[in-house]
Amino acid sequence: MLAEYCAYLNEGGGGNVRRALHVIALTVFFMVMTLVFEHFISWLGRDSKQTESSQSHPSILSRLLRRIAPDFTGDRHQALKAAGVMAVCWLPYYLLALPGEIWYDTVQQVLQWKGLPNAITSGAWSDHHPVLDTLIFGVFYQLGAWIGHPSVSVALYTTCIAAFAIAVFVYTVRYLAKSGVSRKAYLGAFLFFCVFPFIPIFSMAMVKDAVFLPLFMLFSVQCMEVARTKGVCLKNRRTLALFMMLAFLVSLTKKTGVYSVALACILLAFVVAGNRARVKLLGTAAASGLVIFVALPLVLFPACHIIPGGKQEMIAIPLQQSALLLREHGDELPKAEKDVLTGILEPDAADNYEWWAVDKAKGTHWTEQRARLLHPFLRIWAKNAVKYPETYARAYFLLEQGWVALPNAIVNENLQSNYLYMRTAPSPSIVTSDLPHSKHTRLYGGIDQFVIWLGNQFFMQPWLSRAFWVTWLPFMQLYETIRRLCAKELSWTYAAWLVPMLVSVPFMWISGGSVTPEGLRYLMPMLGIAPIGCALLTVQQQPSHADR
Known part of the structure; x- marks a missing residue:
């Protein structure tokens, strides 16, 4: 009904009978999609090793995949192998974007670093964008300025953030592999991170969300570990220190990060055992709040002449x-x-x-x-x-x-590559900042048009629709989790793996634009944690004869 209501608003009303038919069709389509999702999860949960052993003569493709696929339960050499495979998959996007994709907000942050007038201030630093992100971009810009080539600074940033993101994604998959999810589930997550184009494109972008995403992924893994161990892991001082440090970094690299941390800690407090674990979780939330709402505006900003965000x-x-x-x-x-x-x-x-x-x-x-x-x-x-x-x-x-409606004739709500977002139009602010810009407008525009065309095809539309990743998939994961909890096929310990999703969705619905290019960077955390919700549904699954 909401999807059709948005179409009604775009088209100026009218056609009540046609709209009622549309609502019925969308409802049936969503129910069919949910049924497909159930079968997909069932397939993911099957024991792939048992299936392989039943094949007396595995195919050439199976043997090749076995050689290429890293062993995520293995040692560090296997982790490096996984990182290498992912880096090769990301390489075309890396080369195409060199020296790097730069967003509008980043240009303003670099201008602040240089003390020049920008869209927010007359030259002073502002907390309108997280100060830590401005510091990171400024440091990389300064390195390039010392060398004499701004392009080098952007390329260096792109290389470092891509390497960091790859390491985090591999670490996430290794955690899933060692936590009881099916082999298909964690290999599917690895494949998703490797080949879904929007993951590498935005993980390498020079924008604050690209800094936030890997940190949020690491925080999500720590939340999963807290849930899996029912808080026992927090007894280890190093683990507690890591959890708190990641909570601070998530809060410092995105304006809504502190609220995500607080909500995550509150939800986890219902899962852990013992009051000490709850105190540590709530203490982490309180400490993050004190840093963001007290230490920064009352101490750091006045001392450094930083203008607070509005x-x-x-x-x-x-x-x-x-x-x-x-x-x-x-x-x-x-x-x-x-x-x-x-x-x-x-x-x-x-x-x-x-x-x-x-x-x-x-x-x-x-x-x-x-x-x-x-x-x-x-x-x-x-x-x-x-x-x-x-x-x-x-x-x-x-x-x-964009979060609820499928693409229609008036509005395109697909995912888009947006290679040309800020790199191809040398505005006065870009010229002043000395940041590089690209002249390949036709190439990037062609890529975007192809992605838009692909997303408008009937069988591709759901998978490239923003609504699928922000609303449909989370709803299906939540529904399947509740269903398995009621059937006692899943424990609350693992159901709490939905916490990263649960703390991300509310802030999508207060964003300032879901159909704009900005909307895609808002939903990047949803893309990163999507495989986690699917993987948790394969934990502790038993064959149908197990209860007999």
Whole structure:
């Protein structure tokens, strides 16, 4: 119903009978997809070793795959072999993107590093983007500046972040292999990380999300270990220190990271045994909160003359809804309410309203005037939510439709390669930052058009749809987990492996644009942890005769 509602909004309404048929068709399609997913998980859970041993004469392909596939339960040499295989698979994307893919936000962060005017400040550092990310990009830029070639700095960053991401993905697969999941499940996860093109493309990008992703994956593995051992692993000081360090890094490399850490620790507290483990988990959440909300804004930022990030990011959805409210019902609002709304929104936000992004409504600066109007604004926003629910719903679902609707004739909600996002258009800010840009617009544009075309094909559309990775697959994993818990085919210890997914999904639904290029970097954590939810469903599976 939500998917069809988004299509209704895009097409301007009408066609009630046709839309009812669409809802039925989408419902049947989702049920069929869920059934296919069940069979897929059942196939993953079968003992592949037993299947192989039953073949007296394995095929040439089977023998070749056995030689190529690393032994993820083996020693470090096997881990290096796995990393080498993944690096070879990533190499074409690495060479194509050299010196590296640079996003708009990164350009602004490099300008801040150089003390030059940018979209956020007149030259000072700002916490609008995480300061740690700005520091990382700045250090790499400085290395290139010393050498005299900015391209070298970007290429060096691309190499380092790609190597780090590969190491983390291999580590994740090795953890799965040693934790009781089926061989097919962990080899499938490895294959996914190797060949699904959006994994390498965005793991190598010079953007804050590429720094966050491997750290979040490592934190997710630690959460899985805490759940698997019911908190016993936290008795080890090194493990506890590692868990806390990763919690801090996740919080420092993404604005919503601290909330993900807090939610993860709270959920894990219900799974672990013993109050000491719970205190350590909740203590980690509290410590992360103190760092982000106390130590940084009250100590580090004033000492280093860093401008704190504005609150407009946290109220982006209400600002977007208020911009549409002014546009459609401005004449019906009391003057006092209109003054508050126009005072906290960007200038001419109603006239400049864009249904697909919040930037024209929220802006990048948090002024004293906005701070003064915040509480009155929230009261007015809540009051008008009751009076104009349809306007609020339209503003929200148009903004977030990429997470629920399949691609349609009006909006393309596929995954896209976006090679040409910031590398092919030398804007004044890129020229000022001295960052390299590419002239291969036709090549990158051709790649993007091919990916869009591929995603619009009937059999490929679900797998390349953003809605599949953000909503459909998590829902199916959660449903299958609950079903197996009720049937006592899965323990709560392993069901808690869904924690990384559960702490990622809520923040997708408050993002500032689901159909924009930005939307793809928002969902990168969902792509990274997708194999984990599938793998957990193969843990402790028993043959059908086991209970007899």
